[in-house]
Amino acid sequence: MKPWYEQSFGSDYMLVYKHRDWENAAKEVHQMISLLHLSEEARVLDIGCGMGRHALALSSFGYSVTGIDLSPSLLEEARRHDLQGAVKWELGDMRELPFDACAFDATVNFFTSFGYFSNEDDNVKVLRNIRRVLRPDGSFLIDFLNPVxxxxxxxxxxxxxxxxxxxxxxxxxxxxxxxxxxxxxxxxxxxxxxxxxxxxxVKLYKLEWFESRLADCGLSLEQLYGNYDASPYEAAKSPRMIMAGRAV
The missing domain is CATH 2.20.25 (N-terminal domain of TfIIb)
Structure with missing residues (x-):
């Protein structure tokens, strides 16, 4: 039997998460991307891009954006919304990103597109791949749920x-x-x-896990927020763990 993430991200996924609208995606991106202090035309990779809401919002701010996802159905929907062909859409696995080393100035991982794999080494492999495709001092952002x-x-x-x-x-x-x-x-x-x-x-990885594994993978965690409004992270109250930092 296929793992759940190869079965669930199809046409019904778009129905189940229909309430996630494009306008909110643009607002989330505008707030979060400001944390990364990117230059104009920065090369940005959206990992687990799904239907493309965030990737297209990133593109609208002038960045050179690539979106990658494992689901052909979701990528088809993303292309349908990308009327101008503004984003490069790639089919691929986040554990084996099909890009050269140092290919991007920034990577983003929105809305808990992490922690899917039963084998912990596979989840760590995602972090290693993020580091590999980032240029030295490149920026990363991981938007994850707060387990507490x-x-x-x-x-x-x-x-x-x-x-x-x-x-x-x-x-x-x-x-x-x-x-x-x-x-x-x-x-x-x-x-x-x-x-x-x-x-x-989704594996309920706590902040301590990320702090340790990010460092092991050559990623320095520099900023931590509790929601899309960039409010401070509070372990008992914040709905999100939004982690930003740089490749070292």
Whole structure:
């Protein structure tokens, strides 16, 4: 059986996360990218770019942007929105980035596009690849969930109906063995078709893990924020861990 991240990021993913709008993506990028102090026309790699919301926002600010993702379906959607062909879209695995060493001035990793792999070495390999493709003193940004906040605020179950399709989306959330997972079921109440089921899992890596592994991989953590407004990180209250720094 394929791992969950090769099954879940398809056309239904775009339905499940339909509420993530493009306008908010632009606002998030504008705030976060200011933390990296990039020069005009900087070469930026969006790792796990998905439908391309953040990559296209980065491009609109004048950067030379490449977006990479493992999902052909999401990349197809990204290209559909990229009417001007502003971004280079690449199909690939974040553990083996298909780019030359020092190819980018900055890398970004938005909305918890990290911690997917059961083997910890695979997650560390992502960090090593970030360092490899960054030029010396290049900037990185990793936007990850805050495990403490997740554990305190997890909503076990939710259900909603998509007005356009009539499909019902059920989500069951749980934490076990250091992972937060979401079981997603998509179905139409009047259809005889079998429900479509997906699983999403993210390792609940804490700040101490990132501090240690980033340093081991040649990445210096210099800034830490708790949300997209660049508010200070508070372990018990912040919804995000937004980490920024440089290649050493």
């Amino acid at each position: 906040y997740v554990e305190q605020t997890l909503v076990p179950r939710s259900e909603r109906r998509d007005e356009d399709t009539g499909l019902v989306i059920q989500e069951l959330r749980s934490i076990a063995d250091g992972w937060v997972q979401k079981e997603i079921t998509v179905f139409h109440p009047q259809s005889k078709e079998a429900p479509r089921e997906y699983l999403e899992r």
